[in-house]
Amino acid sequence: MKHLLLAATLSLTASAAFACETVTVGDLSVEHGWSKVTIGAGRPGVFYVSISNAGATDDALVGISTPAAGMPMLHETVLKDGVASMPHAMSIPVLAGQSVQLSPGGYHGMLMGLTAALKEGDSFPVTLSFEKAGEVTVNVEVLSVRAEGPDCADAEQ
Amino acid sequence: MAFMLGLGAYRTSNGPVLNADLPLSMSEMSWQLTDHRKRAVRSADWIGRSTMVFFGFTWCPDVCPTTLSDISGWLEELGPDADRLNIALISVDPDRDTPDVLAEYVANFDPRIAGLTGTPSQIAQAAEDFRVSYRKVPRDGDDYTMDHTAGVFLFYPDGRFASIIDFHEDRRFAVPKIRRALS
Numbered sequence: 001m002k003h004l005l006l007a008a009t010l011s012l013t014a015s016a017a018f019a020c021e022t023v024t025v026g027d028l029s030v031e032h033g034w035s036k037v038t039i040g041a042g043r044p045g046v047f048y049v050s051i052s053n054a055g056a057t058d059d060a061l062v063g064i065s066t067p068a069a070g071m072p073m074l075h076e077t078v079l080k081d082g083v084a085s086m087p088h089a090m091s092i093p094v095l096a097g098q099s100v101q102l103s104p105g106g107y108h109g110m111l112m113g114l115t116a117a118l119k120e121g122d123s124f125p126v127t128l129s130f131e132k133a134g135e136v137t138v139n140v141e142v143l144s145v146r147a148e149g150p151d152c153a154d155a156e157q
Numbered sequence: 158m159a160f161m162l163g164l165g166a167y168r169t170s171n172g173p174v175l176n177a178d179l180p181l182s183m184s185e186m187s188w189q190l191t192d193h194r195k196r197a198v199r200s201a202d203w204i205g206r207s208t209m210v211f212f213g214f215t216w217c218p219d220v221c222p223t224t225l226s227d228i229s230g231w232l233e234e235l236g237p238d239a240d241r242l243n244i245a246l247i248s249v250d251p252d253r254d255t256p257d258v259l260a261e262y263v264a265n266f267d268p269r270i271a272g273l274t275g276t277p278s279q280i281a282q283a284a285e286d287f288r289v290s291y292r293k294v295p296r297d298g299d300d301y302t303m304d305h306t307a308g309v310f311l312f313y314p315d316g317r318f319a320s321i322i323d324f325h326e327d328r329r330f331a332v333p334k335i336r337r338a339l340s
Contacts, residue, residue, distance in 0.1 A: 036222060039215070039261055046218040071297070077219050079324055083290055084220045084307035104223040105325055111218075112300070145265045146226045 018123045018139040019150035025136035027055025028094065030128060032152060033138040035111070037145045038118045045069060045118050047109030047126055047140060048149070052099035060131040061092040061100075066140075068124040070113025077105050086110070091131065104148065118142045178288055183208065183316030186286035190247065190279055193260040193272040198245075200286065207319075207338045208243040208312040212289050214250035214303050215262040215272075220324065221246070224309065227331070229267040234332050238339055239269065247283055248274040249291035249305045311338035 022031040033049040045068070053059055064072045074089040092107050094100050102108050109126070118124075122142040129135050141150060180186075186200035209228070213221035225246065232239040246263065248254035251274050254262075259272030274280070284291060291305040307324040311334060319338040322331045 037265075039265065043216050044218045046222075075219075079307060082306050082308050082321075082323070083304055084324060085294070085304040086219065086302060104219060104226075108219050112296075145222055146229060148226065 019141035019143075020152035021139060023136055023138050025130065026059075026133035027057070028053055028059060028130060028133045028136070030136055030138050032150050033126060033140040034147070034150045035118055035124075035140050035142050036147060037120050037142060038114060039145075041114040041117045043114075045111035045114050047072070047111055048102045048104065049109075049126075049128070049138060049140075050099060050101050050103075051094050051128075053094045053096055056096050057132065058096050059094045059133055061094060061128055062090070062131050063129040064109050064126055065129070066111065066124060066126040068115055068118070068126075068140075069111035070115070072109055072111045072126070074107065075110045076107050094130070120144050180287040180289075180310055180312075180318045182318060183312055186283075188275075188279065188283035188286050190273040190275040190283060191256055192245075193256050193263055195256045198271075198273060203243045203312070204316040205314060206241060206243050207314050207335075208245075208316075209309060209335060209338070210243070210245045210247060210287070210312075211307070211309045212247050212249050212284065212287070212291065212305050213307075214248050214305070215254050215258055216250060217303070220307055224307070224324065225263075225266045225270065227328070228270060228309065230328065231332055231335060232267050232269060234328070235335060238336070241339055242269070242335075243271075244269050245271040245273050247280070247287075248272065249280060249284065249289075249303050251275060251277050251280050311335060313338055313340075 019032050019034045022029050029052045031050050035045055035047050038045050066072050075086045076089045078085050123139050125137050126140050127135050127137045183200050183204050189199045192198050254274045263270050263272045289306040293301050295301045309322040311319040313319050320334050322334055
């Protein structure tokens with residue numbers, strides 16, 4: 001009985017805090033994977049995450065894949081003379097000893113061809129492919145369209 | 158004839174447009190658009206209240222929702238003063254952003270934010286009046302995205318241009334700018 005209760009408690013906290021889990025691959029830590037509600041499945045979704053590299057070797061995020069979208073891509077929001085554009089990012093550097101954020105207004109994953117609209121509270125896996133460290137999968141939590149990021153106790157920004 | 162041309166150039170360089178990159182005064186604008194409730198809105202309708210406006214499109218995954226979230230946060234911070242503002246998103250993507258599409262979209266943010274769209278030529282006129290640039294960028298297949306000016310424009314109640322809140326500008330600077338435009 002005690003175990004059952006414990007299991008129930010764990011699954012509740014886990015579902016409320018997917019974005020706060022940290023997964024590691026080699027020297028890389030990946031956490032705070034989150035996305036925003038979409039209006040319908042026709043508009044692209046977005047994917048944000050934090051990556052840190054504790055190693056002595058530079059690495060790079062070179063791609064993402066997810067069952068939630070047919071064509072996920074890495075993009076960067078660039079402002080030039082006040083005009084925002086969103087070029088495809090072939091590779092996002094994750095330099096040795098440093099961290100990089102995919103966050104609103106900067107690098108982000110763009111999830112085109114969503115299989116279903118993203119609803120608040122949903123979660124879905126995203127697999128990140130790194131040039132050297134290989135692949136790692138994180139659970140992404142869908143937050144409200146007004147969210148600025150997951151509410152994690154260890155959020156450093 | 159040469160004299161006339163010379164006079165024209167003189168008038169242009171010393172005329173009322175001091176900086177060709179800044180939006181016109183609302184009273185010098187001539188756009189007409191349709192809001193998300195399908196009502197016609199003209200530039201002259203916005204004179205008499207302060208105005209906060211930006212250009213975007215509802216298929217935009219990053220910049221536009223971020224700007225709308227920022228604006229919603231600023232409005233909360235302004236409190237009741239925010240009721241004295243005209244606030245609008247003007248779409249640069251009239252092919253996809255119909256009034257109905259805009260209505261569904263703006264419903265996700267502060268209810269004081271209106272969505273405006275129009276025919277491609279109406280949008281072009283609004284962009285010219287605000288000195289905004291935008292461009293359709295094709296993607297794979299028949300998909301496309303839009304590059305567009307990302308700042309938030311502020312106007313005084315008499316329609317004069319007040320200032321721009323740049324994308325990424327800190328809230329500490331944004332809210333005082335809005336308060337100045339309200340005064």
